[in-house]
Amino acid sequence: MKRLFLLMLTILFLSCTNIEAIEFDEYGAIDTHGYISQGYLRSDKNNYFCETEEGDYNFYEIGVSxxxxxxxxLRIGIQFLSYALGDFGNTNFHVNWANADYYINDWIGFKAGKIKIYHGLFNRNRDADFLRTSILLPQSIYNEAWRSTISSLNGFEAYGTINAGLAGRFKYNVQTGKVDIEPDGGVAIAAKEKLLEKTNTTFNIEYIIDTVNEEPSFVYSLMWETPLQGLKFNTTYWSLDFDMVGTALLQxxxxxxxxxxxxxxxxxxxxxxxxxxxxxIFISEYSYSKYDFEFITSLVRTPSDLETEGYYVNGMYRFTNWFETGLYYSVYYPDKNNKSGKKDLDNNGVRDFNPIHSAWQKDTCLSFRFDLSNNWIFKLEGHVLEGTAVMMKAHNTVDYNPADIDLNKNWLLFGAKFTYSF
Amino acid sequence: MVCVLRVIKSGRGKILAIVNNHLIKIERKIMNTRFMKFIPIMILFFGFMQNYALGSDCVIICNKDVPENSLTAKEIKDIFTWNKKNWEDGSRITFVLMRNKAVLNAFSREYLGKTMMQYEMFIKNEVFIDGNKIPKSFKTDEQVIQYVSITKGSIGFISKEPDTWLVKPMAIK
Incomplete structure (x- = not known):
C-alpha cells in the first residue's frame, strides 16, 4: 500500500513541474493535490517527542487529496496521509479525511464520513505545514500528543453561514461521531502517564493497554466575522469519552x-x-480543558480530575512574496489549579509534578518562512523554552529507566522544514 | 545645580564645541559599524517590499448570461471566497483568477481585504481542508475573457475595461 502511494506521488511529482494540480473539467472530474514535507528537529536538552537531543529527521508529512x-x-473527497513526529503519527498511509459534502444553501449543508475536527483556528489544517508560518503550532493549544486523536471523527457534520447584515457574518459547524484512539498513540500514552502519576505512589503500577473503546464525541464551532475588515472571533468546543482497557500490574x-x-x-x-x-496578522487563542479520570480494577476504584489551561499570542508579518516571519509566545499549564507545581498531591509530601517544572511550559518561538516558488517552501525556527509540561516522560529517561527522569527546566529547540505542495 | 548652570552658561561655547566634537566621533563610529554596511541591503529589501505593495486597478467581468448587472463589494468577496455559490436565478457561479501578480494583488486587496499571498494561502486551505475545487487561473486578460465568454455562470477580473462584447463588465454598487 505504502509503495503504491509512493509510486503515485513520484509520478505526480514528476508531472507537476509548473502546474498547480492535476485537474479535469466539469462534473465527475477529479482534482488531485498533495504535499511532501520533511523536517529536522534538534534541542540542546530534553527530547521533544523524538530524539531531538541527537537531532531527529523522523519528522515528516506526506498527503494526497x-x-x-x-x-x-454534492462533492466527495478523500485525503491520504502518512506522518511522523518521532514515535507519534501514523507512518502507514491512512485516510485523513473522506466525506461526502451536500450543500443545500448558504444556511445549511451536511457532511458525512471521516471529517476534520474543529479545535481552535488551526486544528483542521495542522497536517498541511505549508498553510502556516511556523513549523510547530503553539503547544499550549495544539498538543502534538493529541494530534492523531482530535484530527478527525467518523460521523456527521452540519454547517452553514448566516449573514447578519451590519453585524457581519456567522459561520457554524456542528459535528458528532467517533474518534480513533490508538492504544500506542499520544493520547493513550499521556493518559497512561497521568494514571501512573496519580496512583503509583500507592501501588507502583505498570499498566499495559490492550484496547481503547471510544464513546461518540460532540464538536461545535462558531465563527464571527465582524464588520471590521480582517477581524474575526472564533470559539470551538469538543467532548471526548473513552475507556482504556488493559492489565494493571500492581508491582x-x-x-x-x-x-x-x-x-x-x-x-x-x-x-x-x-x-x-x-x-x-495577529492571532491569539485561549483554551481550557477538563478531564475526569476513573481507574477501575477489581480491587480499587480511583477517581480524579484535572483542569488544564493554555494560551498564546502570535504576530506574523509578510515582508515580501517570498519571506514571512512570525513570533509567538505560548503558555501551558497541565493543572490550572497548580501552576507553580508546588501543591502537594497528598499528605505524603509527594508532589503532583516531578520534576516541578513539568507544571508549566512557556515557549517563545521565532519563525522564518521562505516561499522559494509556488510549490516549494523552506522554514527555519527557534524556540526558547522554560518548563517541560508538554514533554513525554517516556522520551526523557536515563537508560530507558522509567523511574529515572531526565528533564531540564530551560532548553532550546531548533527546527527546519522543506515542503513541496502541488 | 546653580554652579553647574553657571559653568554651562559661561563656557557654553566650549561645552557646545566639546559636545559637537563627541557627536562627530560617535557619528564616525556608527558609520564604521557593520550595521551601516547593511543599509544598502536594507534599502533593497524594503524597496522590494514597496514593489510588492504596488498594484493596479482591476475590472470585474462575467459571462453575458449572468442575470446580475451589478454586485456589491461584499458580494464579490463572498463569490471569490466560496461563500456565495449561486447567482440570483439559482445557476452555479464559477470564478476564475488572474495569475498576473499586480492584478491579483490589486484585486485581493481591494475586494477581499487580503494580500495576494494571504489569498493564495486561503485558497490552498479551502482546497486541501474543505475539498473545494481549485479555481482556474490565467496569465492574460485575453485568456480570462475567452474563458468567461464561453463558460456559463463564470466571473473573473482583468486589468482594464474589456474592448469586446463577448463578456459583460460588472458594475460595482
Missing part, C-alpha cells in the same frame, strides 16, 4: 489485574481572535 464535484450540490503486591479500565472523560473549549491588517 482527491476531490470531485458530482453535481452542483508492590505482585498482582496482575486483567480488564482494568482507565476511564477518561474530556472536554475542551477554545476562544480565538484573529486580526489581519495588510501584511500583518
Amino acid at each position: 482527491m476531490t470531485s464535484e458530482v453535481s452542483d450540490k 508492590s503486591l505482585d498482582v496482575a489485574l486483567e480488564n482494568s479500565i482507565f476511564r477518561t472523560s474530556a472536554s475542551s473549549i477554545t476562544g480565538s481572535v484573529e486580526y489581519t491588517l495588510g501584511n500583518f
